[in-house]
Amino acid sequence: MGGAVVDDAPPGVKAPDGGWGWAVLAGCFVITGFSYAFPKAVSVFFKELIHEFHVGYSDTAWISSILLAMLYGTGPLCSVMVNKFGCRPVMMVGGLFAALGMILASFATSIMHIYICGGVITGLGLALNFQPSLIMLNRYFSEKRPLANGLAAAGSPVALCCLSPLGQVLQYHYGWRGGFLILGGMLLNCCACGALMRPLLPPKKTPALEDSAAEDKPKPKKKLLDFSVFKDRGFVVYTVAASVMVLGLFVPPVFVVNYAKGLGNEDTKSALLLTILGFVDMFARPASGLIAGTKWMRPRSIYLFSFAMLFNGCTDLVGSQADNYPGLVVFCIFFGMSYGMVGALQFEVLMAIVGTDKFSSAIGLVLLMEAIAVLVGPPGAGLLLDRTKQYMYVFLLAGCEVTLSALIMALGSFFCIKKQQKNPGGGEEMAMSAVEKEGLQNGAGEHVENGDAAADPGGEEEPRGRENGTCSAE
Template structure:
């Protein structure tokens, strides 16, 4: 995509300095946002037996949590634009902590849906959104690397939480474990404290006028029509709305390509991770070995994400980074389609390694390519719009996959379905970005040709005026 989309910030990002502390804070915040719902699957087998519910019903716990995290995107974007990243992340940490404490006293599965799913999910939205947004304000040249490092927080936290949750369950049961996890997730407040607003010292960024102020006309004579009180209120409302929700993004070609492909992709995005440990236990693997699969997955993932960021930052990949993302999506689909061929625990380990590579590549690029498409200035609103639309497939994906397990009594059909839901959008991305890059190149050539013509016409006009002046003289 054209670099201009990401460079018009109104100031020069430091590309380092305190930005690396911000990356650390984002690392922690993003880590809990994505790893926490996955790590809770360790308790699913026991909670399922405790409440006597099906695979599909227990899957709703993680599903509602992830969907709430995505549905809270627009609200989080508004709060970030209004208050900045730091207080929003700290509030999110408090919400998730409170949700886990309340869930530890749950008496029905509905109680877990509301506490862990809804309250905890919205808390994670307040952790995720600001962490993604603030990186774009601190980094420009090294942005793919910074995003890759920050996104590595998810596998690192998952690698730690997966065996820790199994240990906590053995010692304290799922209720005691939820209480302890409520205190652990308070680290998000520490992460938020690191997210100091960027010092825009080179050139101040032009901000939209406050909602309670009407933009002043530069030329008073141009203000022919006096605004009535009704027109004034309407103008203020539109100013506030467009400040926080950039609906013009729905006319942005690259944004629409990203949105359409992601909606399909997210039906099969989370379910393979959510059901990895239960699938292993269904195959007769013991509890700790099943939990260790998540650790292997996270270990591979944590090395792949920064490596993907480094690779995406190279001069060969970054100008066409959307192709790299398309490959990552399709690669995930192929892994899931081949998963049922894995035989025994060794086969599951091999699948987990390849899946970890695929998942790490995709996650490292997921938000970088959106920022590449719409630019850092519009990213906060763009990611809010994307997540609210994606919350549908995020909500329905794992329960539908669980319903397939309930119906057939086998996990292979669930993995086949997830593979198709990932492979199809991967092919779609390849095709659409080929044409999108082609159209962008044509538009750039036309723009350069128009600039050349305008320059030539200006020179010709200047020459003619000079000749006319000399003739008159």
């Protein structure tokens, strides 16, 4: 098969915005849930692992860190695999890897064995599922894509609310080895989700089109990893802002329970804060997707994303002053709202910036950059806590980082748009970014299928990537 891309949307095929796309959305919902919730769910087994292998808590915490590092750091590898083999086979192989890793980890004789099997192998399997599922979601939805992204992102809090209690039940009845084995079996569902990723089919050719098919130029071979996305200033701004954001975004959920314990609250009462956060997050994501898909808001999705980051950062800054349990409850409610908004919008905005053709490469490169921040953020906050012994400074640091990312995103996106562009007639007209163009087209329902370009006598179909011309380095 060589480097053929088996599931790219063929010319003339419009995103169905429904139909089989809802099955793709269901698969993406499950995959997103496993990918983000699984690294946190395995933490319920840490006490038994500490007792079994005579290691410290920091040693077992590396399991979750390795899972997340593989999920983010293997982004370019996933992009290459998808561009070479297509989404469906990559996801099904990834499901096998994810399940195999946990099954092998159930027979571990050392903590290093779990690092390799439960961390590296399972993490790679989840990565090979997560990224392709988002790519397929982008191909099946256009007008309803913000809502689809919001619904898919809701899989993360839903899965976390289910997997963590399930892990505790499995540990109680079967121990950590039996729990790992059962969880490994559950991860085989990733293969079923991969099977749902059916490639879009080209329209049936009429006899006239079949006669002229021989005259068509051969389709250029697609790059396995397209670095040309870095020529797009909008993509560069997004990547920098997202990397800064991730430094602080995941810090509060990691430390809020211990923050409450430090104020003298019981363990169960403190753990309830994460439940509150997850419950609000669960509804905030689809609601944010619904708002982002409105006719007025979609052209401004970048600025809505910037607001979500600013909202999250300010919530951290204000929450750092909480000195009692009710104050932390209020913090978790607002943090869940802002966290859900960020989760629902982050990939929607990236899709709108780079377009469908380059999204598979763009998401891989973005995740690689974010992997560095994921590894640095929480440990850096932990180091600050060790030095100061005050959770207030940890939340202040996280809030400043996320607020800075919001400013980078809003100001960078604003200034990367060329305000005025001379038209052939010598006049001037406002130029819009790719996000604004796509939003106006989708909001007004003025989609033009690729195959309709021939209807313009003097026109010629323009590649999707050219949408970003007003925001690129050209």
